[in-house]
Amino acid sequence: MEFADLIKTPKLDGVFLHDHLHAKVEGTLCITGHHLLLSARQENSQELWLLHKNIDCVEKKPYTVQNMVMGGIITLKCKDLRIISLEIKYAKEYYNVAASLEALSSLHNPELEYPFFYRPMYTILEDGFTMFRPELEFAKLISGAACNQLNGNENSVGVTNNTTGSCEWRITTVNKDFSVCPTYGTVLIVPKSVTDEQIVQSAAFRDGGRFPVLSYRHENGATLMRSAQPLPIQGIKRCRADEAILNVVLGRSKKGFIVDTWGKGKSNTETDQHYSQWKKVNRAIGNISTPSAILDSYAKLIEACNDTTCSADKWLSRLEASGWLSLVLNSLNAACVVAQCLDQEGSPVLVHGSKGLDSTLIVTSLVQIILNPDCRTARGLQALIEREWIQAGHPFASRHRYACYTPAQNRPKNSGATFVLFLDCIYQLYTQFPCSFEFSMHLLILLYEHSYFSQYGTFLCDSERERHELGVQTRTTSLWSYLNRPDVLKNMLNPLYEPNPSVIWPSVAPISLELWSELYLRWTIEQKNSSKMLQQIQELVTQEKELRAKAIRLRKQASDLSNEMDDLLIAE
């Protein structure tokens, strides 16, 4: 299929562009294979440059005069939450443009997506696809212990565990052809004494083959594992291999915790008798049972946010009815509980939900942000997302194919907004600890956008396997390659950052949560203040630094001169 077949009107003059915050603009509309452009051909005027994939849904409102369509308004509701209207004066062009945009924004073949066509204009300094190789990342994770070595030949990571004596981890390539678990990557970390056969058995016991793997190892040696729920198959009561894995993890600890993030009755859990040393904890992130429920909640939130004309009471009840902030609160709460088990009790924790692709990942990644200062750096956050979301098999393509504007009945069941929820949770942590994060809020918003539509291949596909099959690594550019360019990264940094080595315990009181208006309201209410504030903070901090340097320099000069004077005196 050629894009040209879909583009019926590649160029059209006299199109009016409306959006909420700006004045109406007249310009020329261009449609290319991947972009929609609108240029007013005037200095300083608004220019629109929209990736088709950003379009969440297209709404048409034809003008009719005496039953004749005389053009109309095409409203584009975008995944970045923006709503744009195009006013077209001719019937034919109106239909053509609408049809083209509908077709181009819903292409299903991933190989036609923009990342496969995009070539960066700059030389790549660091390839983002190899920047966070699992071997290296896990070696870093493990290296918190006193004795560690990464032995490339034996593929094992030796660790002396403070609490359990000696516990070792190894890299397994049992999933190298994605046969054991289609959603995991090829390189995984498991306890050393567990054999590949046991892993295969355990994978058969768990939903989607997602057997327990290491997610994080705290500095006190306590480990965080994640998996999917045990398969709800009648007859299969237990799996000794699965129990063995957990027992090895337990080591000498008296007890471990299995945290269920999906809630009782909605997911399957391990039986008490076979996992007697593991205490089951239910910390559901919400009263929901599918990932698409998260998107439903998000859609309600955005609908409420976009209605700026409603009364103050109505707004609060709609905010409440969306349930979004409850999801945020519960996610943070679950993460804090897990973090507490690891940090305060030093016990191992296994986190799962149902398939271990959504709520599980929110919790395991939030735990790491709370506990591990590395994850609060710009690079650390990228590594975390790469490890806990992309390699862990969060199905970005399915979840983010549709966003909040597509009507619920048109959304497939596997849609979701889990990653948005995760970013919102980071935002909450950020507002409570504004000096402990190396990155600024811009980075979170950038990640939000790129997870939906991007010229980079990082968030493409549903799993490592699909990316492997399409050759994403070789055929596209990584977002991380772009992001870590010094001139890009410097705009994403938090001027107030002061490395904080300690654990950050957030407040999970409802009063402490804040609506992320910089993201949700940015196209409806101008967010000038927050960017201005950031700029002023930057100025103040820079001034402080410069003055400090100047004072030190002058001090030296002054004392040198005074010594010189003393010499003069002596000479005299």
Next chain:
Amino acid sequence: MDFTKFMNKFNEIERTLSPTSSLRLTFDNISPESEEPDANKRLWGVPVPPFVSDKVVSWIEEEFNEPPIYYNGNAVIRKVENVRMIDRYNAKNPTVGTLYLTATHLIFVEPDSNKETWILHMHIANIEKLPLSTTGSPLLIRCKTFLSVTFVIPKDSECHDVYTSLMKLYQPVSINKLYCFNYQPAKDDFPKSSGWDFFKLENEFRRLRVPNDIWTLCTLNMNYELCDTYPRQIYVPQEANTAMLIGSSRFRSKGRLPALTYLHSNKASICRCSQPLSGFSARCLEDEQMLEAIRKTNPNTDYMYVVDTRPRINAMANRAAGKGYENEAFYENIKFHFLGIENIHVQRTSLQKLIEACEQKTPTMSGFLNSLESSGWLKNIRSILDTSSFIASAVDKGVSVVVHCSDGWDRTAQVCSLAALMLDPYYRTIKGFQALIEKDWLAFGHKFSERCGHVQTDQREVSPIFTQFLDCTWQLMTQRSDAFEFNERFLLILHDHVHSCQFGTFVGNCEKDRLDLKLSERTFSLWGFMANHLNEYINPLYKPDVDKTIKPNLQPQCIKFWRGMFSRFESGVHPREPLSDLLLVSKDHCTSLEDHVQHLTKRIASFKNYISKSAKKLQDATAKTYKEPASEINDNKYNYDRKMSELSSADDDHPLKPTEMSFANLSLNERIDSASIKEEINSVAVDWKSMRNVTACSCSTPFDQFSKKTHCWKCGDIFCERCIDKSIPLPGQDSGKPVPVCRTCFRLVQKTSP
């Protein structure tokens, strides 16, 4: 035993020792030696503050025959041990300590953590005895500062005693017994007169260029004959004659005739008044003429707005009582608007519900949002801002506005002051905001005594009108972080002292009350107190030259719950790294460094000057034997400086000037040896200690998020308010301004620079 001596001793100890909580400083105790004419009123030889009634004294004397106990220099009326304090987020592990009840405060001391909780009696909103539990009798105390604590007292009889004594102490019957009439600042911070004349009404109007050829001073109210709740000076249109003024005043509720409160640079104005006594059909020609005269002061438009801030239905109801609103048919050229701010009773209930929302035992997100919504607080805040914004934009467009509600002292005060705040950048400075309060709240009258419950009053008269004004200001501040010179702390201090009655500023309901009570002679002014703490109220992001008028975002999404006010004392729920504090520290640090850099620059210049001079002279004197170091000549700056120094020393050949080259002479004014420059350098901290993970002051007073943490400008360490009460100029700073230093550094600096 000589108790006065005893007390003196205690005060001495207190002055030298006594690092305690920040509240301690702010709400300092009554000095026991305060001059008390009523010599009979003594309890155990100690003068009793006059607002403690004789009944209480005799009751105390009957109840206690043991010698008095003191806590931090305060005579303790009651001391109860093994009391458990429960705050909401700490319900599981309450802290055990001792409760002291003094004449002015309730103090809870936790011996383990060195932490103290001080509750000023004036701040108590209500006291509730909760049902007996297995561990004792709980006493729930809610404060006007939104602190809510429960003390569990082991013995029910003791609890009852504390309860009854608090009931007697917390709300005086007479205005003359308020705290301010006894309050003495701890140190001689500022004289009693300080602050009372900071904001003269005529100065504020002069700033607005009033009187002028259109607006004039009306002298009819010089003895409050026209309206006793108005200020003596009221400004009215030049055209308004005596008959119009008197007529209009008689036609308005409580005589509150239309008077100028704000004049914009485009000649559009805001006038305020109370509702007309129009009933269903009454009209008053003078009042109609008066409004027409106001309209004519503004040549821009041929109409003006009359804004009734009430909902239409309320205004209609008032007509039945012979009051009501202006009839557009009778008043020429007015456009009449109802703007729907609810009355004081709705606002009071709204605040109660808001407090309940904050006090939920196990709050869920939706539970909180639901109760926040049903409180209607944000809706009410929004409608106040909406009305104010309507007035501000009308005035900005050149249309004058006359504002009233019922009596014109609640909603009218709110919207007039907020509209002015949006229009005039001056009011967004610290000084300007105080002037605004002085004008629209104090001079034009607001029933502080009733609304804030200063004295025992009808509960139906209490309403958080001023709190809402502060909340609205906060909303504007959060939307425009660079437009205000002051910060959140400033608003909180204002709020607390409006209720504390520690200062006379907010005592009484109008100018006349304050004169009658002779407040400026008998009490301290809050403005005087605040003038000494200005550096704490600065918004570090303030840019004075931003837009003149500010337009608030009024979408419901932009109206926020003010956590910093209503959940202030729940230490767990606030951001752990408070931005405003950090930025304020950065700003102070910059100031310190700038000053230091300035000093060093001057020193270096004078060194160079000196070296060049001496080098030159040396060269002249020993031209054959001494050579100037080559390296110095290469320095351009040096050369430049030398030229400068030659210019400045043009009087070198002055006959009186000693021609003989002598270092000793020069040293008198210029010579600084390496030791003293070192000292100067060491007197200023280049690095300030990070605010993070500072949990306690060196005096072991624990820090919480609202205790003020101050850096010593000399050593850079962080101290609590008590330990850093000294200021001294540092030798390493150019301006010679006294700056905060810790006690150790103070001694060091004092020693070296006598």
